Amino acid sequence: MNAIRTRDARDSIRAFPALLGLLVLLGLTAAARAQAPATPIAITLDPSTTSIRWTLNTTLHTVDGTFKLKNGAFKIDPATGSVNGEIVVDAASGESGDSARDKRMHSAVLESAQYPTITFRPTHIDGKIDLAAAGSVVVDGILNLHGQDHPMKITVDLHPQGDGVALATHFTVPFVAWGLKDPSTFVFRTDKQVTLDVEATAVPFRDPSRPR
Numbered sequence: 001m002n003a004i005r006t007r008d009a010r011d012s013i014r015a016f017p018a019l020l021g022l023l024v025l026l027g028l029t030a031a032a033r034a035q036a037p038a039t040p041i042a043i044t045l046d047p048s049t050t051s052i053r054w055t056l057n058t059t060l061h062t063v064d065g066t067f068k069l070k071n072g073a074f075k076i077d078p079a080t081g082s083v084n085g086e087i088v089v090d091a092a093s094g095e096s097g098d099s100a101r102d103k104r105m106h107s108a109v110l111e112s113a114q115y116p117t118i119t120f121r122p123t124h125i126d127g128k129i130d131l132a133a134a135g136s137v138v139v140d141g142i143l144n145l146h147g148q149d150h151p152m153k154i155t156v157d158l159h160p161q162g163d164g165v166a167l168a169t170h171f172t173v174p175f176v177a178w179g180l181k182d183p184s185t186f187v188f189r190t191d192k193q194v195t196l197d198v199e200a201t202a203v204p205f206r207d208p209s210r211p212r
Helices: 002-035 099-110
Strands: 041-045 051-057 062-076 083-095 117-126 135-145 148-161 164-173 194-206
Touching: 062 117, 083 099
Parallel strands: none
Antiparallel strands: 041 062, 041 194, 051 062, 051 194, 062 083, 083 117, 117 135, 135 148, 148 164, 164 194
């Protein structure tokens, strides 16, 4: 009986390293899966559900207007936060409800005949990229206005909405400091910066060129 117990104990001791090795292997496999790079996410913006509103304060009143989105598409790498793509706004679509004022805006300030688009090229996202949960991220990028590139950092709020994600951001553009003409006159003064509020619906999908 003692011999049988001794043999069983020896077998258990021999089996322990193998069991320990199996547990370590399983742990490493799980860790590798957890650290595997996330699949890139491609995003398109729907111009029909995108709202671009601008506000300019003056000595007489506040001027409100809109722009229209031409197209927008970019790709996010959740593992690194890097972004590639472009958002294109139709500069010539800018309007404020006053035809005379809009004519001056396009001819003297935006010069939209020469610079027909305003573009934003996102380059990096800081923050948790979870399109299934509400939250906010900080987006670094380049805004091209009046033919000139300007680095920008904007905060974007994300809200899941059906199969897509609702995006909203609020930021200011110091257009006079960026070289555009100041529309102020001797008796009519305007702010040197314009405020923009953008709301859009993003339609995300996993990049089919990368394996899951």
